[in-house]
Amino acid sequence: MDFNLSDEQILFRDTIRGFVDSEIRPVARDWEQSGRYPTEIVESLRRMGLFGMTVPAEYGGMDVDFVSLAIVFEEISRAWMGIAGILGSHSLSCLMIARHGTDEQKARYLPELATGTRRTGIALTEPDAGTDLQGIKTRARLDGEDYVVNGAKIWITNARHANPLPVLVKTDPEADPPHRGMSVLLIEQGTPGFVVSRDMGKLGYKGTESCEISLEDVRVPRGELLGEEPGHGLQQVLEALELGRINIAARGVGVAQEAYDQSLAYSRQREAFGRPISGFQAIQLKLADMATSVQAARLLTYWAASRADLGQRTDLEAGMAKLFASETALSNSIEAMRIHGGAGYSTELDIERLYRDSPLMVIGEGTNEVQRIVIARALLSGRGSIG
Numbered sequence: 001m002d003f004n005l006s007d008e009q010i011l012f013r014d015t016i017r018g019f020v021d022s023e024i025r026p027v028a029r030d031w032e033q034s035g036r037y038p039t040e041i042v043e044s045l046r047r048m049g050l051f052g053m054t055v056p057a058e059y060g061g062m063d064v065d066f067v068s069l070a071i072v073f074e075e076i077s078r079a080w081m082g083i084a085g086i087l088g089s090h091s092l093s094c095l096m097i098a099r100h101g102t103d104e105q106k107a108r109y110l111p112e113l114a115t116g117t118r119r120t121g122i123a124l125t126e127p128d129a130g131t132d133l134q135g136i137k138t139r140a141r142l143d144g145e146d147y148v149v150n151g152a153k154i155w156i157t158n159a160r161h162a163n164p165l166p167v168l169v170k171t172d173p174e175a176d177p178p179h180r181g182m183s184v185l186l187i188e189q190g191t192p193g194f195v196v197s198r199d200m201g202k203l204g205y206k207g208t209e210s211c212e213i214s215l216e217d218v219r220v221p222r223g224e225l226l227g228e229e230p231g232h233g234l235q236q237v238l239e240a241l242e243l244g245r246i247n248i249a250a251r252g253v254g255v256a257q258e259a260y261d262q263s264l265a266y267s268r269q270r271e272a273f274g275r276p277i278s279g280f281q282a283i284q285l286k287l288a289d290m291a292t293s294v295q296a297a298r299l300l301t302y303w304a305a306s307r308a309d310l311g312q313r314t315d316l317e318a319g320m321a322k323l324f325a326s327e328t329a330l331s332n333s334i335e336a337m338r339i340h341g342g343a344g345y346s347t348e349l350d351i352e353r354l355y356r357d358s359p360l361m362v363i364g365e366g367t368n369e370v371q372r373i374v375i376a377r378a379l380l381s382g383r384g385s386i387g
């Protein structure tokens with residue numbers, strides 16, 4: 001087994017790290033706290049071609065391998081996890097359109113999605129259904145050559161910028177099992193009845209918007225149904241979410257690494273009882289646990305990503321990586337706060353942001369309770385490559 005990144009991946013990581021250190025890190029604290037939208041950073045992401053990471057080269061994308069994708073999310077999240085949200089659901093939906101879209105849909109959307117001229121996201125969650133996606137209430141009824149959509153979505157990242165926004169709907173509410181009646185519609189901004197009604201107040205994950213959307217008699221041309229025929233929406237979405245978990249795992253690694261890095265530096269410089277606090281065994285034990293966990297999370301994440309690069313199913317691997325890395329981000333950020341003492345609680349340092357950003361990764365892209373169930377199912381079915 002080779003645990004090393006290739007020369008190209010190292011070069012790619014160094015390029016991303018240089019960009020993050022020069023353009024994201026210096027503004028992160030101020031912009032996050034003021035709630036300012038990071039327009040200039042989005043422009044740089046465009047310039048670097050990062051909106052095209054999961055778009056095939058024939059449509060102008062970078063089509064990077066999944067390990068490189070993980071590196072991007074890890075590096076950005078070291079400085080400001082909210083920025084990773086701008087690329088996260090965009091990349092997931094580009095992949096979904098590339099894999100399942102008709103030739104016409106791919107030709108219409110992918111070239112502009114690759115350059116970031118168009119951006120996207122994904123609208124699954126509703127006020128009454130998140131984990132239980134088969135319980136969604138948004139309906140799309142065929143009327144002539146249009147679907148007429150009614151319903152509501154909540155917590156939708158990039159909602160104001162996504163054009164088109166893939167929206168999970170029920171095209172046949174009577175289908176049994178329900179997933180056979182579910183489809184994805186690509187809805188363009190400005191379509192009458194499609195309203196981004198409000199921004200959700202939230203603990204962290206700032207920099208990108210998370211919105212509620214109402215859909216009232218929205219007419220969507222039949223040709224905007226993702227793929228050739230209705231009834232495959234849940235499958236399309238779940239497959240994309242499997243890869244989305246690699247992105248969440250990588251964000252967890254980034255946040256956990258930053259919490260460790262800042263703790264190590266602070267422990268060397270902060271003195272108590274006449275010596276650096278790094279001299280106390282109580283602090284050393286924390287540093288050892290934090291470093292061990294973050295490296296384990298990174299290896300799990302790159303392992304899951306390299307499985308995806310082989311074109312293998314990754315429900316088990318991505319589930320394990322997402323579960324472990326997000327829990328590591330949470331535990332490392334609280335340990336970082338303990339090591340920093342009162343300073344860790346201050347808005348003048350970054351630790352409180354790491355602490356506020358971490359829980360989202362435990363909840364998003366499938367909660368960690370559900371991740372454990374996904375992992376157990378894969379193990380019990382005999383699928384999975386452990387041991």
Ligand SMILES: Cc1cc2nc3c(=O)[nH]c(=O)nc-3n(C[C@H](O)[C@H](O)[C@H](O)COP(=O)(O)OP(=O)(O)OC[C@H]3O[C@@H](n4cnc5c(N)ncnc54)[C@H](O)[C@@H]3O)c2cc1C
Pocket residue numbers: 089121122123124125128129130131132154155156157158202205210360363364365366367368369370373
């Ligand atoms: C900042 C933010 C951004 C988001 N961005 C997006 C987005 O862009 N697009 C989008 O579609 N959604 C988005 N979400 C929604 C997110 O994906 C959901 O919050 C998540 O899937 C959980 O759904 P829920 O909130 O309805 O919780 P629920 O499904 O109500 O779950 C509540 C609790 O019950 C547990 N639970 C539920 N079912 C089971 C089960 N079968 N077994 C065991 N435990 C169970 C859960 O683990 C959880 O602990 C975002 C959320 C946040 C907070």
